[in-house]
Amino acid sequence: MKVVVAADIGATKTRVALFNPNMELVSKVVLNTPQEGGEEVIAETIIEVFNNLVKEFSKLEVIAVGVGTIGPLDIREGRVINSPNIRLRSFNLRKPLRDYFGVPTYVVNDCVAAVYAEYMSGAGLGRKNVVYVTLSSGIGAGVIVDGHLLLGKDGNAHEVGHIVVSYDSDIRCSCGGVGHWEGLASGNNLWKLVRKLRRGWRGSSKFYEVSEVEAASAVKLFEYWKRGDEFASYVVSELVKINAAGVASVINVYDPEVISFGGSIILNNPELLNMIHNLVKNYVINRLPEFVITKFGDDVVVYGAAYIASKPPKELVEIQA
Template sequence: MFLGNQYVIGIDIGATWTRIALARVDGSIASRHVFRTPREGDRYTIANTIISSIRREFSNYLDNVKAIGIGTIGPLDLTQGMVINSPNVAIRTFEVAKPILEEFKKPVVMANDCVTAVWGEKYFGLGRGYSNIVYITISTGIGGGIIVDDTLLLGKMGNAHEIGHIVVDTSGKMECGCGGKGHWEAYASGANIPRFAYRLIDEWNLTQNERESPVYRAYLNRELTSELIYTYAKKGDSLALRIINEVNKYNIAGFENVINSYDPEIITVGGSVALRNPELVVEPIVRGIENSKGVVTARPRIDVTPLGDDIVLIGALALALYPPPNLVKKLRYLESISIDL
């Protein structure tokens, strides 16, 4: 049992930023520290940088820290507490949990970032009171975390949540960064929307009004970005809106697949693309699911997460405070030191 003078630490390891928070047992954050995720070094560099940051920022609290939670980009080998061949980090394979465990002699509970996020949603977000929850991030990539009947879904290595690689286009028009074709992420993620937009404009017969669009000028200059497309869509630009409408067809297909696969009561949505453009991303998805003929179960509630950009960090705190039993069983690295959760 956690006492009032005890703390937990949450760590969110992202491709660009790593964030660390010290929190009280009610989940409220007492202090936080943010730094750029190292891009050079060996397999221990990221863990060692985290250790140094914790010692520097939270040294006065370490005796009262009872557990550490980590949400990290993947793919993972959960049993060893490692990130394996990540496509989004310069140090592609690196140790995470074991060096931190051995340094601080505290329980360390680690999961994929989206899995971590959905656990945070269950305890501190819109998922409170629900047993079947899905979290979907629409950001640089597309990912998900799933809870079914209060059980966190993990898979054999902790990677049972790669919903961005659901096939939403059997023609395989767009190639995903993983090498597969027709994956949801290839059409609707922040990194791939510009690529999809170039292809659409190449194929479309544009009206004169669309050819006068700043989006078309950016297309000609090979300067398209997701941010530019959404910015002009908010202004009512016809070409930007036409592109976004196509993107949303694939978002709706992805949500249909997720709903039919996991039968959630609630889906919360986060990630930079969704959080910054809810009226152009989340609201069309909600309408699309309401009108869908392809959903075979009761429609879940779909809403933007209230945890915002902190959802993985808050999820990491939830892992430390309320470690999922099925996750703990997978963490063989915990056997390397005598610590009870």
């Protein structure tokens, strides 16, 4: 059987999957992303997982390898450079994987992979202007305009998480900037927003009490919000405004026909999407696109990586052929 090896490297989880040439998922393993080791430890982990998967099948022939990874990237080298969201800040992917498998190997930002999955067989099928936005431990986007996949000089043309959504905010993003969308609204940084909103809050709330003693996680916030907790509802209403401002900037800049949303925050709390949609109107000049939640769920990046490997977009072939 011919297969494509696809991987999604997240800050906390790594997914490695095999797809057949019809882009059907054949096998998948989810594991913790290595946080320590040498420059090639993540590539070595992908190879090790592949070698374990191979034992379940007879006569596998790998025809291509695709990886979607947290950034930022040096896309020419297929390396991640100085990522703020992972302890192992820089690591090499493309060369060790290509050397091992000896087949065409492509490495892109995870959201670039995701938007390509949407474009090839998801919400963007038959459309030329497609955006994928992830609301997760980080915030990012992948963008296709006029049928062109946007990459940028280093492969980082879509760092929308660092759009400024609050110019006078004192909340610092993990990248060092202030007032960034990701710094205020991502799963990793939400506790900073909670801490700030606590200062002005007067009222009784269990979530208010809980968030005093521990850094409030995104999971806790949404848990209390769903129970009707007043302070949690206040935080979520502010969070929705921040997300609406970020999404509106994406619409104003890229003019998409559809935005597909993914990432744990939106997948676990899909009701947020309508709330964001209702507020976005206040901030946009462009006609509103359709809002959908990705049909690929948690697997959107591995699907995208598989499509990138089997039908590489011309923009990428020019750089990584």
